[in-house]
Amino acid sequence: MKSVEEQMRIIAKGAKEIVGEEDLRNKLVRAIAENRGLTIKLGLDPSAPDIHLGHSVVLRKIRQMQDLGHRAVIVIGDFTGRIGDPTGKSKGRAALSEEQVKENAKTYTDQIFEIVDQEKTEVVFNSSWLKQLDFEEVIRLAASVTVARILERDDFTERYKNNVPIGLHEFFYPLMQAYDSVALKADIEIGGTDQTFNILMGRSLQKWMGMEAQAAVFMPILEGLDGVEKMSKSLGNYIGIHEPAEVMFKKVMEVPDSLIIRYYELVTDEHPDAVARLKEELTQGRNPRDVKYELARIVTNLYHKDEAANAEKYYKEAFMNKGIPESIPELVIDLDKDTLAGIIPKLIEEEYVKSGSEFRRILSQGGTSLNGRVLTMEELDQVLICGDVIKIGKKKFAKIIK
């Protein structure tokens, strides 16, 4: 195992904050002495989205720690899902069957295993211990925390202040998550800064129950391609880990220069020394485009080992070697015209094509592509999303903006 200091540097790379840093050092000392990896906990909601680089931040950090010799436990918070919305107010929160929960979890973990090391990861369901607790144990759990402390959680504070009802059961959600840390004897819990309250509660509950407290590693929230907002699918500023290699490469090249180092820190597994060197080079006047180009290769390689070289080649041909402007014209479309057929009038208006029939001719001849993938006539009802790049003929590109 690597030295404590070396491990600390890798763990701290890009992290917003580590609470219990001293605890973590002690755990690492022991781990090295006993040559036994630490247990890293990651709690996940069973409602699985498509994973993008924003989600990858904590997962990559876990991967880095696994490469240091530690093991991860991914806790699927199915207990809440099993209960549904006990007030019966939310139709969307009907209780899920055990099969549904397992199925949702599988969709999600399949994606997760593209980042974390499956060999060193255990997936567990928190219902397996939470459903066993009886009222007496729940009361003991509740006694570990004061009402004032829980009301301090930002969203509760806000709702209480504004007279928005808080069901008493909601106070238990952070406690359940905290209890997961107890059940797993977690050494480290990792999460986004939005999980600060819950993860710190895990720390205090472990102490209250006479256990060693977990260290808490908080990763920042990644900004999307716009450079400002949190990366998210609904804002269209995301890079999905399943996007085609060409699209991924191209999108990384659209990352604002100001975020290049942040992306190196948060979405790659590059060593802190390498990142520090790049940072220094940028300060010394190195062209950001070159550093970003390297970033695009690294990121594409992480998710498309076999196709990364091709994607790079495609990018070079389409955007660098043939004099095609890197800033693709934007095509602003209405939300209700978001299919390929729906944007034809706009394409005529913007003089991409002379007529609908011309467009159809080019399409039928394979002269149209979406994010590098050739389109066919069967795909006229293809839904377009913000950020999609359409190529028409040999040199005309349009980027969809909604």
Add this chain to the structure above:
Amino acid sequence: MKSVEEQMRIIAKGAKEIVGEEDLRNKLVRAIAENRGLTIKLGLDPSAPDIHLGHSVVLRKIRQMQDLGHRAVIVIGDFTGRIGDPTGKSKGRAALSEEQVKENAKTYTDQIFEIVDQEKTEVVFNSSWLKQLDFEEVIRLAASVTVARILERDDFTERYKNNVPIGLHEFFYPLMQAYDSVALKADIEIGGTDQTFNILMGRSLQKWMGMEAQAAVFMPILEGLDGVEKMSKSLGNYIGIHEPAEVMFKKVMEVPDSLIIRYYELVTDEHPDAVARLKEELTQGRNPRDVKYELARIVTNLYHKDEAANAEKYYKEAFMNKGIPESIPELVIDLDKDTLAGIIPKLIEEEYVKSGSEFRRILSQGGTSLNGRVLTMEELDQVLICGDVIKIGKKKFAKIIK
């Protein structure tokens, strides 16, 4: 069964408030139609005090309802006792064993059965259903109520406002009590006005669980002999149900005139019509002493059927027929001289006796009594409490005031 209106009059006698009066009427209609008594719930803490007339208020009301054909369920709240203080802060709240709880409960229920009709009473322990609830059921229970609603309970409001910590588990105590009503399918819950919050929570939880809501009968808190403070042993302004008949008779005669009707309403089973008649007579100028004398006979009879006549005779001889003033001189003693021996200097000072040796002589000859009971030399360390009446020789009385 008596008519709905007649039953309502008897139930309402002396009650501070009935919440769900219409519900109660409906239940009574059904009870009469089906000739099946309603279930009256009374929740009790397992820490058993000696019962006095203050405690008797709710118990007598239950007795009156039992006499109307209903049945009582006394819920011993042993679940909390079984848990103890889960924060471990209070030494006095260590977890009680099942035997201890049962023993405590027996001491208490033995006294209760001197008032309520044992034949129509079931004693149950709420641990028998509460300990069975699992986490999922607890969450559903918690979902029935909002944090804001629970924080409205006076003591919680006060503590939250003053930053006095409230353990989250404490929020469950009213919910447990409420759940007892669900488990018992209670039709009526009775309690003091200090139980308003908890009892109304039982009502709302039953509704939330799709059951018919219990009616809530709130009895007022009885003032003690001083006419102002709540009757309590520590204030010395009480009449215990186990006090000797003579003492009880005498103490009732000390009730302030302004409370005579209130005592008729709250500590006797007299019919509302009879009470109304007495009230009218007092307004018309009837001597309160006569009405109170009748009250003393009724109360003494309730608790000392066989000795009541003697107590009355004793009272007449000692205080009425022999020219002894009814207002006994008060002997104000210090708290640290509260034994029989301790007050001797005071007795000399107030000229009850010439010397300590005279007092001892009278005592040894059986010429001294405490609340009508002859004292012996062995009782020099007898502790005196406020309200005790000491008789020295044939005609000297002193009432102890601290």
